[in-house]
Amino acid sequence: MKVWFTADLHLGHGNIIRHCHRPFLSVQEEELVRCDPQGRWRLSEETVRRHDEALLEAINTAVGERDTLWVLGDFCWGGGLENARRYRKRIRCHQVHLVWGNHDQRSIQPLFGKVLEQGMIKVEGQEIWLNHYPMRSWRKSSHGSWHLYGHVHGRLAAEDAARPSWLIRDVGVDACGYRPWSFEELQAYMAPRVELFKQKLASLLPGEGETEG
Numbered sequence: 001m002k003v004w005f006t007a008d009l010h011l012g013h014g015n016i017i018r019h020c021h022r023p024f025l026s027v028q029e030e031e032l033v034r035c036d037p038q039g040r041w042r043l044s045e046e047t048v049r050r051h052d053e054a055l056l057e058a059i060n061t062a063v064g065e066r067d068t069l070w071v072l073g074d075f076c077w078g079g080g081l082e083n084a085r086r087y088r089k090r091i092r093c094h095q096v097h098l099v100w101g102n103h104d105q106r107s108i109q110p111l112f113g114k115v116l117e118q119g120m121i122k123v124e125g126q127e128i129w130l131n132h133y134p135m136r137s138w139r140k141s142s143h144g145s146w147h148l149y150g151h152v153h154g155r156l157a158a159e160d161a162a163r164p165s166w167l168i169r170d171v172g173v174d175a176c177g178y179r180p181w182s183f184e185e186l187q188a189y190m191a192p193r194v195e196l197f198k199q200k201l202a203s204l205l206p207g208e209g210e211t212e213g
């Protein structure tokens with residue numbers, strides 16, 4: 001059984017598809033984005049369905065029924081419990097947990113196993129701090145815990161890349177090829193960062209024969 005992470009699905013949310021330029025727009029909508037990005041036009045229902053189908057298929061292709069999936073916020077858009085229930089029923093994984101995002105309505109809580117504002121979990125001995133929002137300091141960040149987040153739709157990718165000793169990762173779909181990431185994939189991503197983190201930590205510790213001030 002594997003553990004998976006994703007965020008910012010925004011199922012049913014046409015404006016996110018448009019403003020994040022997710023790759024599900026029709027040719028006509030691509031042209032509208034190019035010519036009138038701030039206009040008051042709306043995406044077609046077919047585009048929204050195409051987006052939703054692709055994200056749900058990506059989850060169901062990767063995540064097994066007996067696996068665990070963490071959604072780090074912004075599961076779907078509007079419609080309350082019944083709208084969210086329709087989407088949740090289409091995810092075959094039994095254990096789906098939620099970290100509250102700024103677009104999640106509190107009424108959807110019964111659809112998920114665990115529901116957190118933020119918090120620490122442990123997978124195969126690795127402590128992982130989950131929050132919908134990106135943090136630059138988190139619980140046990142100086143002791144090797146990872147931080148996974150969403151919310152920013154890939155906009156901090158360059159900043160994260162420029163800080164290769166930070167044990168952080170945006171797991172939102174815009175930053176992850178519109179699919180969930182497994183714990184094993186995150187381990188591979190974090191491995192070089194962990195080495196640099198250890199080197200940086202060692203440089204801050206007193207050297208041999210020195211005493212702490």
